[in-house]
Amino acid sequence: xxxxxxxxxxxxxxxxxxxxxxxxxxxxxxxxxxxxxxxxxxxxxxxxxxxxxxxxxxxxxxxxxxxxxxxxxxxxxxxxxxxxxxxxxxxxxxxxxxxxxxxxxxxxxxxxxxxxxxxxxxxxx
Numbered sequence: 001x002x003x004x005x006x007x008x009x010x011x012x013x014x015x016x017x018x019x020x021x022x023x024x025x026x027x028x029x030x031x032x033x034x035x036x037x038x039x040x041x042x043x044x045x046x047x048x049x050x051x052x053x054x055x056x057x058x059x060x061x062x063x064x065x066x067x068x069x070x071x072x073x074x075x076x077x078x079x080x081x082x083x084x085x086x087x088x089x090x091x092x093x094x095x096x097x098x099x100x101x102x103x104x105x106x107x108x109x110x111x112x113x114x115x116x117x118x119x120x121x122x123x124x125x
Contacts, residue, residue: 022047027068027086027093031079032056037114045102048095052082058114066097 013021022028028044028051035057044051051068053059060070069085071078086093101110 018043019047022049025049026090027052027083029079029083030054030056030059031074033074035059037062037111042102045098048098050086050093050098052079052086054079058118061114061117062101062110064097064101066093067101068093068098 010021022044025044025047026049028041028049030038030041030051030053032038032054033056037058041051041053041059041062045062045067051059051063052071053063053068054071054074056074063070069082071082
């Protein structure tokens, strides 16, 4: 996937600038190898941007099929395929579905579930 003519590095954005940027994005990509549940994902979803992520941290547990794609592997090819999936079928990822996932009631519910699962996983045996 040749991106040199399609990607612009904007530097630091804050506040309303960042929200405006998220609103015009086709997707938000989180390609981390290690991550918890980053605020950037919630910000992007709250602005209606579907998320592409790897199977890392808790973001895959937050997403619905209409709010993003979890790449099958942590490789450039797999992430590229996931990005293309959103770009080729934008109607399958409506802004409303993304916003719904980030709603405080939904996010609180999911975060509580994730926290509970995390405590179970990391409990001393």
